[in-house]
Amino acid sequence: ADTHHYNFVLQQAQFTRLCETKTMLTMNGSFPGPTIHARRGDTIYVNVHNEGEYGVTIHWHGVKQPRNPWSDGPENITQCPIQPGKNFTYEVILSNEEGTLWWHAHSDWSRATVHGAIVIAPALGTTYPFPAPDAEETIIIGSWFKGDLKAIIDEALATGEPPEKSNSLTINGQPGDQLPCSAENTYRYRVNYGKTYLLRVINAVMNEEQFFGIAGHSLTVVGQDAAYIKPITTNYIMITPGQTMDILVSANQTPSYYYIASSSFSDGPNVTFDNTTTTAILQYNGNYTTPSAIPLPPLPRFNDSAAAESYTGRVRSLASENHPINVPQSINRRLYIAIALNFLPCTAATCANSTRVAASMNNVSFEAKPIDILQAYYRSIDGVFDRDFPSEPPKYYNFTGNMTSIDVTTATGTKVKMLNYGESVEIVFQGTNLLAEMNHPIHLHGFSFYLVGTGKGNFNNVTDPKSYNLIDPPEINTVALPKSGWAAIRFIADNPGVWFIHCHLERHSSWGMDTVLIVKNGTTTATSMRPPPASLPSCS
Ligand code: C2O
Numbered sequence: 349a350d351t352h353h354y355n356f357v358l359q360q361a362q363f364t365r366l367c368e369t370k371t372m373l374t375m376n377g378s379f380p381g382p383t384i385h386a387r388r389g390d391t392i393y394v395n396v397h398n399e400g401e402y403g404v405t406i407h408w409h410g411v412k413q414p415r416n417p418w419s420d421g422p423e424n425i426t427q428c429p430i431q432p433g434k435n436f437t438y439e440v441i442l443s444n445e446e447g448t449l450w451w452h453a454h455s456d457w458s459r460a461t462v463h464g465a466i467v468i469a470p471a472l473g474t475t476y477p478f479p480a481p482d483a484e485e486t487i488i489i490g491s492w493f494k495g496d497l498k499a500i501i502d503e504a505l506a507t508g509e510p511p512e513k514s515n516s517l518t519i520n521g522q523p524g525d526q527l528p529c530s531a532e533n534t535y536r537y538r539v540n541y542g543k544t545y546l547l548r549v550i551n552a553v554m555n556e557e558q559f560f561g562i563a564g565h566s567l568t569v570v571g572q573d574a575a576y577i578k579p580i581t582t583n584y585i586m587i588t589p590g591q592t593m594d595i596l597v598s599a600n601q602t603p604s605y606y607y608i609a610s611s612s613f614s615d616g617p618n619v620t621f622d623n624t625t626t627t628a629i630l631q632y633n634g635n636y637t638t639p640s641a642i643p644l645p646p647l648p649r650f651n652d653s654a655a656a657e658s659y660t661g662r663v664r665s666l667a668s669e670n671h672p673i674n675v676p677q678s679i680n681r682r683l684y685i686a687i688a689l690n691f692l693p694c695t696a697a698t699c700a701n702s703t704r705v706a707a708s709m710n711n712v713s714f715e716a717k718p719i720d721i722l723q724a725y726y727r728s729i730d731g732v733f734d735r736d737f738p739s740e741p742p743k744y745y746n747f748t749g750n751m752t753s754i755d756v757t758t759a760t761g762t763k764v765k766m767l768n769y770g771e772s773v774e775i776v777f778q779g780t781n782l783l784a785e786m787n788h789p790i791h792l793h794g795f796s797f798y799l800v801g802t803g804k805g806n807f808n809n810v811t812d813p814k815s816y817n818l819i820d821p822p823e824i825n826t827v828a829l830p831k832s833g834w835a836a837i838r839f840i841a842d843n844p845g846v847w848f849i850h851c852h853l854e855r856h857s858s859w860g861m862d863t864v865l866i867v868k869n870g871t872t873t874a875t876s877m878r879p880p881p882a883s884l885p886s887c888s
């Protein structure tokens with residue numbers, strides 16, 4: 349395995365989109381930010397210098413960071429922010445990840461503009477488990493807000509109102525030619541007839557899951573979240589914020605221009621989107637007449653849960669001899685985590701407006717503290733977090749049924765769940781109908797996990813486990829929890845450290861749809877957390 353060194357500089361830069369110019373935080377002045385290249389098993393040192401105006405942290409989404417939570421990045425969970433004028437070198441340790449991941453800021457809403465790809469090639473001397481593509485490209489789906497991101501989330505949290513929606517989606521930083529002032533810079537990917545391309549698609553959108561497709565072309569999905577899957581041939585994918593998918597596309601159509609498009613999927617109440625579709629162009633090289641109008645790919649409608657679930661239901665691990673998987677066949681511990689949107693209880697300060705939106709896991713709305721949980725745990729600093737995150741919802745009711753008589757308020761707290769080293773853990777995420785039923789992409793740091801089952805309605809702990817896939821479930825880091833449904837994941841708690849779990853819809857995470865797992869050390873050095881690096885950012 350090799351090592352790589354990158355210098356990343358957080359800096360303000362001006363960008364013009366949708367006819368307006370704004371100054372925003374970027375990495376190295378680019379949007380999206382720079383791509384990191386490595387091979388399986390390598391270690392990447394990224395020295396992040398903050399020349400911006402406020403403290404920021406960076407997270408390496410999907411990198412397991414064995415025994416090394418110190419470089420995982422979520423603000424106030426594993427570190428305090430890198431303050432302006434300071435720097436911190438992250439040690440990003442790859443293990444069995446192979447394919448595409450991404451990095452992003454993990455402070456406030458800065459990830460909207462501060463993110464980029466991590467491309468992990470097979471180890472030297474090994475190859476892809478599919479014919480080598482002729483070329484590869486990274487496709488990052490993102491969000492564009494005309495306003496200042498920090499102001500948007502600060503105001504939303506201060507008022508208790510839902511935050512402003514984005515003004516458009518983007519593909520590789522561009523809204524696309526269906527939107528004002530965006531035609532000229534629409535992202536174009538040039539291809540040669542007869543060749544095959546590997547597209548590494550990353551969903552960096554802030555608040556919506558996405559349907560994605562290419563007009564006239566079928567997609568062959570071969571990887572998800574840096575693990576290979578059994579190839580799926582499809583006309584569209586559903587990809588949630590946080591997820592990454594590796595897709596083979598054959599340029600086998602009449603040479604012309606074809607739309608690449610992404611559109612939001614959100615099956616909640618009162619969902620409306622202003623600019624639901626972003627486009628790029630797959631452009632064949634050669635001599636032909638430029639078409640005057642081209643069709644969009646026929647993506648499912650924005651609220652088509654059935655289409656979303658029928659795609660996600662097809663995903664299976666490759667589970668081959670060279671890419672074996674290790675699904676726990678039995679478990680030591682099951683956590684049952686109800687995911688909900690709530691109101692905060694009426695207190696003196698909020699009674700005037702008793703409809704302040706919040707979100708929770710097991711009726712705890714997570715509150716970060718100014719000292720990170722990792723440091724508080726490592727140095728035994730009291731008063732930062734409690735170890736009593738409930739293993740199941742505090743009360744059982746018909747989670748996905750009629751909610752009219754249910755109390756929608758949530759408690760708040762900084763609660764973590766302690767796990768023993770090496771335990772086989774199952775977590776069942778239960779969607780609820782509280783306030784609003786909708787789909788949620790749930791992300792776990794420090795692990796990839798096996799998605800052994802999903803279903804609609806309330807999880808039944810007797811009958812549902814009988815239908816689990818314990819043979820070739822997908823190995824992922826972000827699961828699309830279906831609307832008013834459940835998802836069961838399994839993993840071995842063999843990574844000691846402090847690991848964040850949260851909804852990757854940024855507004856839900858900001859409202860407290862988060863919790864933390866602490867995996868205790870094992871009995872040997874090799875099963876214990878590494879020591880902290882010398883120069884962690886201080887918690888002022
Ligand atoms: Cu992609 Cu906690 O993050």
Ligand code: CU
Nearest residue numbers: 788851853856
């Ligand atoms: Cu959510």
